[in-house]
Amino acid sequence: MSQSDDRQRDLIASLDFHVEAGLDLFLDEAPHDRFSEAEAPEPMTAPPARPAPLRDAPAPSRPPLPGAGMVLADLPQRGAAPPPARTFGQSAASKPGEAAGDARARARDVQSLDELEALLAGFDGCPLKFTAKNLVFADGNPAAKLMFIGEAPGADEDRVGKPFMGRSGKLLDRMMAAIGLDRTNAYVTNIVPWRPPGNRNPTPQEVSICRPFIERQIELADPDLIVCLGSPATQAITGTKDGILKARGRFYPYRVGSREIRALATLHPAYLLRQPLQKRLAWRDFRTLRAALDGKA
Numbered sequence: 001m002s003q004s005d006d007r008q009r010d011l012i013a014s015l016d017f018h019v020e021a022g023l024d025l026f027l028d029e030a031p032h033d034r035f036s037e038a039e040a041p042e043p044m045t046a047p048p049a050r051p052a053p054l055r056d057a058p059a060p061s062r063p064p065l066p067g068a069g070m071v072l073a074d075l076p077q078r079g080a081a082p083p084p085a086r087t088f089g090q091s092a093a094s095k096p097g098e099a100a101g102d103a104r105a106r107a108r109d110v111q112s113l114d115e116l117e118a119l120l121a122g123f124d125g126c127p128l129k130f131t132a133k134n135l136v137f138a139d140g141n142p143a144a145k146l147m148f149i150g151e152a153p154g155a156d157e158d159r160v161g162k163p164f165m166g167r168s169g170k171l172l173d174r175m176m177a178a179i180g181l182d183r184t185n186a187y188v189t190n191i192v193p194w195r196p197p198g199n200r201n202p203t204p205q206e207v208s209i210c211r212p213f214i215e216r217q218i219e220l221a222d223p224d225l226i227v228c229l230g231s232p233a234t235q236a237i238t239g240t241k242d243g244i245l246k247a248r249g250r251f252y253p254y255r256v257g258s259r260e261i262r263a264l265a266t267l268h269p270a271y272l273l274r275q276p277l278q279k280r281l282a283w284r285d286f287r288t289l290r291a292a293l294d295g296k297a
Contacts, residue, residue, distance in 0.1 A: 100125075100208045107119065108212075116213065116216060117137045121135050136157045139187075139188045144184075146186045146187065149228055149229065151190060151192070151233050154199050158194075163190050171269040189217060190214075191211070192206055201232060202232065225289070225293065226264070227264050227266060228264065238263055244265065244267060249264075249266070264288065265285075266285035
């Protein structure tokens with residue numbers, strides 16, 4: 001491999017790193033050291049010379065001071081409440097508990113997945129909506145009996161508007177293909193439909209606000225099996241406090257009314273990209289999934 005090929009490979013790897021970290025815009029081709037620019041002292045300039053006053057010139061008129069025409073009743077009173085702070089949206093200013101209650105009340109009334117997606121597009125209760133580019137609702141076949149639930153969208157998913165579109169999505173597709181599946185016989189979504197800044201994990205408050213929507217999405221899709229990808233999805237869906245390495249490979253009951261759906265916990269594809277040796281554990285989990293689909297587990 002030539003030196004130019006090595007440099008091109010390093011440049012692509014550097015760009016991938018910055019995109020995964022949430023940096024998707026460059027303001028200039030050449031780098032600038034803004035810190036040194038801020039520390040540089042401003043050049044000293046001589047003050048302008050004051051013109052000599054004219055003798056017997058009339059005094060300049062001054063504009064009235066602000067509030068000169070106000071009466072005492074117009075002045076702000078001591079102890080009065082300050083004006084309300086401006087927020088991104090009407091529901092975004094509410095507390096997480098209030099936003100979650102609002103989400104639950106709204107999600108209860110929708111009767112189809114299309115209505116749920118439209119509801120999420122107009123919901124302002126989660127602050128993540130105002131830092132994300134797109135709503136990432138779902139992909140695949142909503143009539144399928146298998147449902148994959150991940151954590152939250154990444155940079156590629158945020159740009160496209162569909163879940164699992166980047167490197168982790170390609171790995172998930174290969175994992176499904178290894179047991180004879182693809183997105184025509186699986187339904188794919190996340191517990192949080194907006195990308196957290198910098199691809200960080202969603203906070204417990206953000207998960208709490210979005211939980212009613214994923215619960216209603218499961219009810220409307222009505223799968224026979226759920227696969228929870230990663231620890232946040234497993235804990236949100238099953239209620240377990242165990243880490244993913246302890247929870248993986250196990251089925252948990254998930255109740256929808258009087259019906260019980262089995263939820264299998266496994267490793268997230270993004271984790272497998274960082275820890276390739278753990279793919280052997282995910283392969284065991286997917287073999288268990290295949291057996292369950294065939295009625296053998």
